Amino acid sequence: METTATAIKIEKIKTSKISQVDFDNLAFGSVFTDHMLVCDYKNGAWQTPEIMPYQAISLEPSAKIFHYGQSIFEGMKAYKDDHGDAFLFRPSDNHRRLNISANRMCIPEIPKAYFMDGLKELINLDKDWIPQKDGSSLYIRPFIFASGKGFHASPADEYKFLICLAPSGAYFSGKVKVLIEETYSRSANGGVGFAKTGGNYAGQFFPTQLAVKEGYNQVIWTDDNTHENIEEAGAMNIFIRINDTLITAPTSDRILDGITRKSILEIAQAEGIRTEVRKITVPEVVEAAKNGSLKEMFGAGTAAVVSPIAAFGYRGTDYDLPELTDSYASRFKKIITDIQYNRSEDPFGWRQKV
């Protein structure tokens, strides 16, 4: 899969749209840059990637994406430092995970060169779109979907790989209140929970809306069998700090192998913070909340970075988390964003200049 991308075809936009964008008031993922990358899979091979002006896609009504949900994606960000240089964070890990998702969803793997060269070429072209305001970044969305035709429920014979860029503000504003879910589930043992595929997200919307009606921002998913084990929050992995120990669930075929999650585990080790990657149950967390040993809960993901949880709801009771002056969450967030924005050394080798 180390195929070198043949020279990427580039068609530049005639007039940039950048002057129309209010970079001080960016929502998340709702404004798109001048260009996008498109690469078609047909006749059994990925074709030459093309960079072109951001534009609509034309598809047959029988394209399998509309019917059988063959789609995968990644979430990444590009950051700009004070000198105007652009950086990516662990991009090879996104490529690796995209192909893990591809295999589970019967989508052909994308060669690394197509992904990395295409990504860098595209970001260089739209470098002026990387916001420099703190908390803002250029959100990067690589995705693949089934464009092949037909109503037979089987894998498509044609796919489209795209990369789109969206200058974005914060995913969550402020602290997050979560509900521990015991009725609905996100994924099955032997299912596709570990893959970044569309269906995993659509299935969460209804239970999340029910939680939002009750005043929560997100759902924390538990396993579908016992609803005892804390798994993930759908758009974030979950960390729990009991006394000074940081706990998170092991990844499995139900849980996404988050890049921010594993970065936090590595930072914690370097910082001498005791970590436990193990099953953590709801009763354990409730008990810790009651006896005061529960110090922190936070989500970790590319979109939300490190997202402190202010309270969790469980069986009709809300449990507030304490307000700490020097939280693990804020330490991790500072270390990660300092690396991302080239404000610090990068002892882990995660930062990659575009």
Added chain:
Amino acid sequence: METTATAIKIEKIKTSKISQVDFDNLAFGSVFTDHMLVCDYKNGAWQTPEIMPYQAISLEPSAKIFHYGQSIFEGMKAYKDDHGDAFLFRPSDNHRRLNISANRMCIPEIPKAYFMDGLKELINLDKDWIPQKDGSSLYIRPFIFASGKGFHASPADEYKFLICLAPSGAYFSGKVKVLIEETYSRSANGGVGFAKTGGNYAGQFFPTQLAVKEGYNQVIWTDDNTHENIEEAGAMNIFIRINDTLITAPTSDRILDGITRKSILEIAQAEGIRTEVRKITVPEVVEAAKNGSLKEMFGAGTAAVVSPIAAFGYRGTDYDLPELTDSYASRFKKIITDIQYNRSEDPFGWRQKV
């Protein structure tokens, strides 16, 4: 939801493509008729449905269907009798189920009049496309997907409802050999298994391909926790006949409430066939295969109608089903297709003239 469809806008095709179609050699769902129905949801309401020439759809790359899998569909068929009259089979049940899927996937419900009137208008326009060869029919695909924009993982604000028609031959050719799956799973407790949503299908492709490599046509899914209970086959519900008793699993939030499935249960009652709707375990079926009491297994679904199973594989052993001269499967198939093609009375009130 009994809104009357405002007059459907109709734009007819200039020249029909029908003369290009070989009706004697139709695959399943790969040829499409002259027209399609399109109805947009925006500004909080479904707009006027339009019938137009079958054509490509244009979508923004950030349309949520590509990222978050919000999609639902139905499978139906239209049949033609010897007089050239066209019929549908229990179409209201498809409308009802589409809205059940819609609710679970946070998609706005489609009003019944939009569905039924649009369907009938479209079929009347493309009536000449209904094949009359035995075993062939006009496959109907109503579907809704998220066309609204943005990378935020939340329900879209715009949707498209389409109906496309595909003159089709049989879904399976010949008898089917199935593998009882114990590693992978189709759906979780509290998940979306009962909804006809794209992600439920994409997740099956990989395990099904593994089974196909071993010589099977389809997988029979078991529950994700114990892998003991027989659930469904992904594109079909499953019936098992032990001695003269017909057994099928109860519907649940993991299993699709199949229209062919419930038709068979009603026919069985009318025919005096003893039925049991209950959990049925793999060990029970294996034991019945060994002691000779297992008489039949068959799948039931709109696409495949009634699909006899010739053998099932389990833990490395294949168990053959006997060849019966007067099987339940063939009786049900005859009764159902005689009703569908207007070759018999319709004591159940299932047939609807278009």
